[in-house]
Amino acid sequence: MEKKIGVIRGDGSSPEIVLEALRVLQKIESLFSHHFTFEEIAMGGAAIDKYGEPLPQHELEKCLACDSVLLGAIGGPKWEGLPGEKRPEKGLLKLRAGMKLYSNNRPATLWPQLADASPLKKEIADKGIDFVVVRELIGGVYFGEHKTFIEDQEEKAVDTMPYSWHEIERIGRIGFEMAQKRRKKLCLVDKANVLDTSRLWRKVLQSIKEDYPDVEYSEMFVDNCAMQICKDPSQFDVIVTENMFGDILSDEASQITGSIGMIPSSSLGDGTRGLYEPIHGSAPDIAGMDIVNPIACILSAAMMLRYSFDMEKEALCIEQAVHRVLDAGYRTQDIYTEGMKKVGTKAMGDAILEAM
C-alpha cells in the first residue's frame, strides 16, 4: 500500500524519538512491501521559530493532505514566556481541532517486563493495570470562550466549558464500542453533582447505552476516580470522559504504570486520518543526549498502522519486537532497573529494528 505520513519532529528531545519511529516505519515498508512517503510538518516550538506561530494554516493543510500524522512532543522553556495564542501548545490544540480529532485514546497498561516500575504496591499492580482513557479532545473548556477583562476596576477572567449532545454522543459511542472489544465495561467519569455539562453527559450516555446491552455501564465522579486509579486500577476497563478530566486522569493513569516513556496514544475523528503521539512531553532537559526512550513514539507508529491503515500484522510486528527487546533486558534509563542492559535512544531503536 501507498501511504503519505505527516511527520512532526517536535521540540526538545522529540526529534530523536521520531527518528527511531521513522526507521521502524521504513523497516515495515521493506518487510511488507508498502510504500510510505513522509511529509515534514512544522508545529509547536519549531514552527514558532520558523514561522512565528505554532501552526500556520499551510502546515495544517499539509496534515489534512496526509493519510495520517505522527508526532513526537512539543514545547519547552524557550517558548514559555510567550502569550497564550503564540505558545507551542496552541499549535497542538489547533491541529486537533483542525483535523477534527474528537477522540483521544490513551491506554494505561502495565508492561509485564516493567511491573516493578509502577509506583503502586505489588499487591495492587499484580491485580493488573489494563484500561483505556477515552478522552473527548476538541470540546469543553479547551475550546470554550476565554476572557480576561477589567470590571469594577478589578482584573477578572472567565473560561467557559460548553458541550452539545452530538459532541458527547459520538465520543460516547466510541467508548462503548471500545468496551465491546475489550472487557465490556464502560465508566463515565464526570462531576454531575456540580456541572450542567456533566449532567448532559450522563443523559446522553444513558440514552445510548441500550444500543450496547453487552457493556456494563457505570458512572463515577472525577474526584473519586482520581482516588480509585491509585487504589484499585484493576477495576477499570474503558473510562470515557470530557477533555479536561481526561487530561488529568490519563496522566495519572499513565503514571501508575510507571512507564510513561512507553505509552502511545491515538487521536481520531470520523475518518481514518489520525494523529499519533507519545503521551510524554518533549523532555528538553535531556535533548541531544541520546537517552530519551523512543518506545512510546515507536508504539504510536504501530497504532497508526493499525487504526489508520488497517495494518494489523504490521502493527503486531512492531509491538512484538518491543516485547522481545524488553524480554532481552534492553532498557533506556527511564525504565532501567538493576541487572538490565542500559541503552541509549539509538541503540534501543537498533534493537527493535533487529527484533523485527
Place this chain on the structure above:
Amino acid sequence: MEKKIGVIRGDGSSPEIVLEALRVLQKIESLFSHHFTFEEIAMGGAAIDKYGEPLPQHELEKCLACDSVLLGAIGGPKWEGLPGEKRPEKGLLKLRAGMKLYSNNRPATLWPQLADASPLKKEIADKGIDFVVVRELIGGVYFGEHKTFIEDQEEKAVDTMPYSWHEIERIGRIGFEMAQKRRKKLCLVDKANVLDTSRLWRKVLQSIKEDYPDVEYSEMFVDNCAMQICKDPSQFDVIVTENMFGDILSDEASQITGSIGMIPSSSLGDGTRGLYEPIHGSAPDIAGMDIVNPIACILSAAMMLRYSFDMEKEALCIEQAVHRVLDAGYRTQDIYTEGMKKVGTKAMGDAILEAM
C-alpha cells in the same frame, strides 16, 4: 471559654462519627473547663427529608450564629435521583458560600502507624507524605453560571469558570502564610497553557510572592501534578489551587496516604468561624453497623479547637490521644491490618476518650 458549636450530623453513617466527635468535645469541656453549647443543624439529605430542601435559609442562619460548625458527611443513594438544585451536595455548596468559606485546607499526611496502608510502594511512601492542598472553595466553575438549553434543535450545556483578582489573592496569601509555617514551599497548580483563569492565578501569585521572600514558589500544570502526587509526593509542602482542581487533587492526595478515614479538613473565611469535616463521604452502605472510622471527624473537631477557638493545648490533647490509641493497636476495619485490634466506631471513640 464559652463556645457555641453548630452540629450537622449528616447522612448515612455520618451521625455515628459525629456522635464520637461530640463525646470528645464534651471530654475537652470537662478537662479544660470550657463550656460548649451544641446547636443541631439540618443540612443535606436530612434537611431534604425534613424541609424539602438541602439547606433552608433558617438553617444557614443558625450556622452564622455559631462560633464554628462541625459536619460529618452528607448524601446517599436515597437522594440521588433529585434535580441538581435539590440534591444534598447543593446544601454543602450553599453552606460554604453562605459562610463565605473561601479557604479549604486538606492535609495529606501519612500516619506512621499506618504507613503500610498507602497504595504506594514503600520506597516512595518512606520519603514521607506530608503536604496540604489549599483549595479555593467558593469560586470557579462551582459557582459560575450553569446553563442547559436547546439551540438549533440540539441540547447543549455550558458551565462557566470565573475568577477575579481578589478571590485569588486572598487564598494565595493563605497558601503563602501556611507555607511559612511549614517547610516554606508553595506550588500553584493550574492549567495556564489552556485557561485564562489559570493565567490570572499565575499573575496574582507572582505579584504577591515578593511579600513572602522566605517561601520557595513554583508553578505546575494540573495534569503533571496528578502524576507527581503518585510518583513522588514528598516533593510537596503546600499546594494552592482553584476549586475544581483542588477537589480532584486533594482526593488523590488523601488516597495515597491510604487512610481516608483519618483525614480532617477545615474551611475558613476571613473570620475565625469555620466549617470542619472529614474529607471522606457519608458511607451509607455501612450506616448503623458501628464500623465506620470516627477518627477523621474527631480530628476535625480538634482542628476546630485550634483554628477557630485558638485552643492549641486542647487540640493537641485530642491528637495525641489518637496517636496513643493507634500505637496501642486499635484499628477500625478500614485501617485494619493483621495483628492489630479490630474495633467498632463506638469502641474507637471510647479508646480515644480513655487516652485523653
